[in-house]
Amino acid sequence: MALINPRALHHLRITVTDLARSRAFYEGVLGFTVVAESPGDPADPVVRNDPDQLYGGVLFQTEGLLFGLRPVADPDDRFVSERVGLDHLSFLVDSVGELSAVAERLEEAGIEHGEVKELNNFGLSILSFSDPDGIHLELTAAL
Incomplete structure (x- = not known):
């Protein structure tokens, strides 16, 4: 028997360099709908480390999965x-x-x-x- 028996993947969050640019891409290209977003300033280190503020990011609802963007990557970083x-x-x-x-x-x-x-x-x-x-x-x- 497995130690853990998850039923499904609940959410996925990716780290991005530019929240506005990535948000526009996922809304405009993939048609994702924002269901929650951080009320705080994503540039604020306190906000960027607070799960209650979505780390300064946004959550999209896709069919069967929440998909999030977390804006904490260095602007020069690349995947x-x-x-x-x-x-x-x-x-x-x-x-x-x-x-x-x-x-x-x-x-x-x-x-x-x-x-x-x-x-x-x-x-x-x-x-x-x-x-x-x-x-x-x-x-x-x-x-």
Whole structure:
């Protein structure tokens, strides 16, 4: 028997360098809705270390998961997927057709992205791109 038996992933928070820029990206590109935000100044060290103030960040509601931004990273820092920790985040969409449509919209918006790739061994197609801090994002659809 396992020591812990979690039922699901409840929330995920990523560290960002520029809260306003990242918030605009996740609202505008991924359509996430803010459900809570810090009442304090994200530049205040007390706020940035206080979970009751969301560390100066925001929380978005996605389907089945809270997704947060925490603005505590050095402005010159960048995400590196090859270091220990997070590799990428993947969000589910309804269809492969939606992946193709999103690729076109990303292109029109000037957001770099990969090609829609079929992973036949897994029954999935994916589309990869990155957020403003270089955090790798992926959209996934069943084949």
